[in-house]
Amino acid sequence: MRRTTGNQRKDKNEGDDITVNELWKGTHTRKVSISNGRIQATQLDQGRMSDTVLTQLLSVFVPDGYPGTVRPGYTTFQMYDSIQGLCSYLRGVLSTQVILQGFGVGVENANALAATTQWVYRDGAGMIGGLLFAYVGRFDLDVKYWRLFADASVDVALTLEICSKAICGSSRECFTMTFCSANVLKSMCGVAAGATRAVITNHFAINANIADVQAKEGSQETFVNLVGMITGLWLANFVDSQKHDRWWLGAAAFVILTLVHLLSNYLAVRSLLLDTLNESRLREAICLYQLGKPLSIKSINEAEKMFAKSTYIVGCSLPKNVLENESLLRRCTELKCAVISNEQILCVALREDASTNDIIASIFAASVGSSTLEDGVEFVHALESFGWNCRDLYLTDNKYRYCIQK
Secondary structure, eight states, X not given: OHHHHHHXXXXXXXXXXXXXXXXXXXXXXXXXXXXXXXXXXEEOTTOOGGGOHHHHHHTTTSOTTTTTTBOTTHHHHHHHHHHHHHHHHHHHHHHHHHHHHHTTTTOTTOXXXXXXXXXXXXXXXXXXXXXXXXXXXXXXXXXXXXXXXXXXXXXXXXXXXXXXXXXXXXXXXXXXXXXXXXXXXXXXXXXHHHHHHHHXXXXXXXXXXXXXXXXXXXXXXXXXXXXXXXXXXXHHHHHHHTTTTOTHHHHHHHHHHHHHHHHHHHHHHHTXXXXXXXXXXXXXXXXXXXXXXXXXXXXXXXHOOTTOXXXXXXXXXXXXXXXXXXXXXXXXXXXXXXXXXXXSOEXXXXXXXXXXXXXXXXXXXXXXXXXXXXXXXXXXXXXXXXXOEEEEEEOEEOOOEEXXXX
């Protein structure tokens, strides 16, 4: 009896019409259809992607399996990132001319030792500045802000270098101080850009391919620098040939490149659709939830304020009035998160076993004035239903935790 039932089930499945699509690196290449017992195979027009020269060339610069192995927004971000990288390289060529002139290139009585000393001071200042700036803390708390900060820093640095001749005249000491200050800003840019790049790469990689995404980012950067090198050589020669009659052309080119650089960076940062919560995105999510609107990743990222003052702090120390009040202290021991807020700052004291979901629920309850965490739990579930990653939470953490001993 069991055998007969199995055969009947098998015969029923064999009568179903099915279609099998074959994909290569996320692209449809062949379709096989089974209908009424007949098999029909169809080779799609585009054929295998490996047969095209363009695809092979593209594979040098994009992750394997692109676009199916990266998150939405990757192409837009990399496009703007490449534009800003090209602008930076071209401005670097222009500023290098000024730096070399400041070090004495082309001056008859220039001293090689003095130029070497200036270069050492410049590099040393940059190294020390980078070390001190890395102490600032967690750049991943606000990736978009720090990315813009990094690019603004290099803009100021290059502007100082370009204007150094007008600022310092013939004073070598002034040149040295200006170049040292500019290099400190460049080092700050390197620290912030490197830290945020790691977070952005991790965000875009969705197929255990972080190394591949990072490697192809390096290939794109190398290509952009190569284009910048060729274009910059022509630009430097053109500006130098016009420095007497049309001296303003160099300044105009620098200003235009700087404006394009700033705009490209802003658009690149705005195109990021991060699925993790920091303070600004969490605040926007709470507002949308109260209004009954969808908590989509795109809408919250688009509404995110990148220059807002921090008001959420977790891992706070229990205040003195709690430690001296038995009822309040016992109440805290019953909670994983104890919210201590005033008009400006919302602090959350954490028990050692508190999870990120507990923190989000507590902040939500405190923000909307709810007396129960159930509303906060529902808010967390709503976030997760829209694809938000609630396991990683990027908020300012004072590192205090309390534990219960009985």
